[in-house]
Amino acid sequence: MPTPPSSRNPAAPPPPTGRPTGPPAAPPPLLRPGLPVAAAVAIACAASFMVVTDGAIVNVALPAVNADLGLGSAAARWVVDAYLLVLGGFTLLAARAGDLFGRRATLRAGLVLFTAASAAGGLADSGPALIAARAAQGLGASALATSTLGVVLAATADRPELRRRAMSAWAASSSSAAALGVLLGGVLTEHAGWRWVMYVNVPVGVALLAAVQLCLRPADGRAPLGRLxxxxxxxxxxxxxxxxxxxxxxxxxxxxxxxxxxxxxxxxxxxxxxxxxxxxTGDPLVRLPVFRLPGVPAGNLVVLLLGAGLTASLFLVSQLVQQVLGYSAQQAGLAMLPMGVCLAAAALLSRRLLDAGARRLPFYGGTVAAAGLLWLATLPADADYAVDLLGPLLLIGSGLGLMLMSATTAATAAVPPAEAGLASGLLNTSRQLGGALGLALLGAIAQSATGTSDVGASGAAPATPAALLHGSHAALLAAAALSLLGALASLLLPGARSTRP
Structure with missing residues (x-):
């Protein structure tokens, strides 16, 4: 049966409907009878991978998109920002829709919209059409993003011994997807054309629709309690x-x-x-008392700063190696591959470290990532990959991978199963919103330091490689500051001030 509505603010007058107050009841089972928890975790990881990959896969393709559609630098940023902004803005609404109408119905609607918008993006013949398709993708992705962590938490609610294992798999898939998306985007752009960074989502979306249909229980036919x-x-x-x-x-x-x-x-x-x-309101998107739970406020702040640093650094590095160092799209993707491997490996390693009693992994991870970004901010114009790029990329990937899984675990440890949907919605909103704001802020810093206007819109002379490198250095320094700020904010998480490291 659908989940009852959230509790109301005790200071507000009682609503006339007489619906029960307090946290929502625990949701019904997600899986069909006889299926293992791994089936739900696999669906969650695949959906998360697709959503996060799509936020990064376009980065490498932007120069090809610019050449084909004649976009300026500001419009090119909106190809990425439109997706992240709509995804971040509607995630809480999608989380509430999942509570009211059932996870399967929300997932199916999101997959249909996301898959159709991906096809429309591949067919776009102008910048506004592509940006509109990306916004529609973000709307569909909001239904997917809000369900991934919620599915993991709900599926392991009565299996605490499996929760960290499932969460480490989720963190590895979602964190590595950002860097691996750059590689996939490079390969597709160079060998098939930029439109295939859109088309590639279509078969994946269809396969996930079939998996949801086969594995997840349908909601019952009764009318939902509450409203959006x-x-x-x-x-x-x-x-x-x-x-x-x-x-x-x-x-x-x-x-x-x-x-x-x-x-x-x-x-x-x-x-x-x-x-x-x-x-x-009687049926809020966000039940405000959830912020009194240990770890929720600090955890969302850490994840917001993590999203800003990860998304912006991937964008900056992919543009830097192509525009300044002269890498092709495929070479840029291959250059980012070690970072993706480290992201996944560190997320998986986090579970063992947490089981061993480590309590400050987000702090260590954020500090290591900041060191990598600072190193990258000294990149010379004639950089050698093995000497100047590989080291900082390994540090950034390892640090952010340690940060994501451990911060998510700390932020959700005190959340009861009935609040899993809301907790996942908040964390995904924080991460996606952080990515959009980080990309906008650091992109603006890079453009300001470069000292050029929007080339495609104004017809001004393109920035020189030296100017682009200077702008990238300034933005990478700001990204390092965001990562260090996230590390310091993680000290507010429960257990971070324990004497045990």
């Missing part, structure tokens, strides 16, 4: 959109320009209104 908080979803998405607009325009018009300041002010007001709506 559409006002909250619209206000939060508008607030995030304005925040992203203001951060992006800050590098172009100046951080103290009226456009930037007005956008920031409007974003703050809208996000404050969202909190007020959630406190007063």
């Amino acid at each position: 908080d559409l006002p909250g979803a619209l206000v939060s998405t508008a607030g995030v959109g304005l925040l992203l607009f203001a951060v992006t325009r800050g590098g172009e018009y100046g951080w103290t320009s009226p456009t930037t300041l007005a956008g920031l002010a409007a974003a703050v007001l809208l996000l404050a209104a969202f909190v007020r709506i959630e406190a007063r």
Whole structure:
């Protein structure tokens, strides 16, 4: 049966419907009878891999997209940002939809939309058409992203001995997908054309639709209890959109320009209104008392900073090696492969380290990643891969891999099974929103330090390799600061101040 609605704010007047208050009841079983937990974990990992890969796979293809469709640098960033922004903005709404209408129905709707939008993106013949398809992909991906961690938590609710193993597999698939997506994008762009970075999602989406149909229980036919908080979803998405607009325009018009300041002010007001709506509505997207659970506030902050550093660094490095070092799309993907391997290996290793009693893995991981980014910020114009690139990429991958799984575990350790959907929605929103904001902020810093305008839009002369390298150095320094800030924020997680390291 569908999950009952979230609890209401005790300060708000009792609603007239008389629906029960308090946390929602535990969800019904996800799997069909006779299927192992591994089936649910496999579906979650595959869906997570596809969603995260699609956030990165376009990075390497952007130069080819620019050449074919005539995009400028700002429009090219929106090919990535449109996906991340819509995904981050609608994840909480998708999480609530899954609670009300069932995981399988939400997953199926997300897969259908994501697969159709991928096909439309491959057929796009203009920049606006491609950006619109990417936004539709993000909307479909929000239904997928919110379910992956929720499925893992729900499937292992009564099997604590399997939870860390399942979460390490989920973290390995989702974290490595970002770097491996760069490799896949490079191979497809060079050998099949950039449109295949869109088309490749179609067969994967169809296969996942079949797996969901065969493995997950259908919801019963009764009407859902509660309602979707559409006002909250619209206000939060508008607030995030304005925040992203203001951060992006800050590098172009100046951080103290009226456009930037007005956008920031409007974003703050809208996000404050969202909190007020959630406190007063009977069926909120976010049940505010969940933030009183140990690890939830600090864990989401760490994951937000992790998403910013990971997404932005992948974008910056993939553009740097192509535009400054002259790598082809496939060579750029191969260059990023060791980073993806380290991301997966470190996420898997995290489980053993946590089982052994390690308590400060997010701090160590964030510090190691910051060291790699600082090293990369000294990259010379005639860089040698083995000497100048391989070392920092290994550090970045290892550090971020340690950070993701351990921070997620700490943030969800105190969450009861009935709140698994909300917890996964919050963490995925934090990660995707962090990626969108990080890409906008660091992209603006790079453009400002480069000292050029939007080439494709204005017809100005392209930036020299030396100017592009200088801009990348500035953005990588900012990415290192974000990673170090995430490491420091992880000290607020439960157990991080324990005397045991």
